[in-house]
Amino acid sequence: MPKSKRDRPITLSKTKKKGKEHKESIVNSIRDAAEKYSSIFVFSFENMRNLKFKEFREQLKTTSRFFLGSNKVMQVALGRSASDEIRVGLHKVSKLLRGDSGLFLTNMPREEVESLFNKYEDYDFARIGSTASEKVELLEGPLEQFTHEMEPFLRKQGMPVRLNKGVVELISDFVVCEEGKPLSPESARILRLLGMKMATFKLHLICRWSPEDFELYKEGLDESDVEST
Template sequence: MPKSKRAKVVSLTKTEAAPQERKASLIERIRDSIDAYSRIYVFSFENMRTQSFKELRVEWADSRFFLGKNKVMRVALGRDEEEEYRDGLAGLGKLLTGNVGLLFTNRSPEDVAAFFDEYGFLDFARGGFEATEDVELEAGPLEGMQHTMVEQLTKLGLPVVLDRGVVTLTKRHDVCKAGDVLTPEQARLLKLFDRRMSEFKIVPVAMWHADEVTMLADGAVGGAGGHVGRSRK
């Protein structure tokens, strides 16, 4: 079995963003996982949703996910070949930039690729999200809108009236156009009209196994991916 470098003392002075206890705990849990699992993935994510991620953790109860300060996770893996906990992990750590996390698993690369190729959760967009499609409302009765919502809809920018107890749009209205950066009001309207366009997606970026890092193309194992190589001591 490859020898770990658990005895090596690593300074945390370059990662002062979180309390020392939390940093040390995260580093310890990551290193325990390195010892327990055969494969480590760096994954990127978009439009994170807490509840969806909790459900994903349950579905992958035989594996472990880590999200945290990238600098601290990099310390756990090793910032360079001298510090790395196992051979090759410093190369994986260099990929910890932006919206990324770590997945530790014993599942096969084929299982991981197949799952995340299909995985995605469509949710309501929030303010600041870039709209992915045009959303238009035609003039006329607005189904599902209660008469008590007229004031709320008016404040959100909709030209509505109450016509014989029915909430009615007096003229055609563009809620958003593809490419618009949504305002909070637009995001609220999209939710009221049940229009989802924000997809929570996870894409495996690279895999560490047997002291080697393999880059993954389009989130798939194999394909145009390639070996980064093994650290030489």
């Protein structure tokens, strides 16, 4: 009699969490890179898109290195104070690693880095909970961009639609989203169907460090703020 598949042994081993060794590896990588590259930048990001960021990182991999992850781990790597910083002045960089931020270490000229970061942006569909950048309203009448098969789906998203001779039709004006308000799941789906991209993935430089100087880019900050943070 064939052996039942139910009798096969199943491994119940748990996936190991990233622990001390993983953190130490990141710290060592950052410290090695800090010795290798001539400049270190802190940058912040909004509407992160992993695929787009990977493409941007690939463009610069021959001259630069990016680090994203735990701000606390990156701070430890650089040094949190003048007494434990790995190079003179890096504790100022460490103090600016807050929120959605990362490190960019490079041998590229400062002007080239500034130009790349200032120009880089990519548009994508906004996610649920994102803030609408504008009001979107559909007016009563035919919606010829949608096929008749989509009419039940549109109704499930709260749109007042019907089929009129095989054409999807709005029976009254419909507000998809309001400027400045968070997107509901239904709003996000409708905007995607409409092809409207409201999210801008963008990187912002916060500061630059080199052995010779330290420069702040973010408005409203000065070196006294960094020292007192």
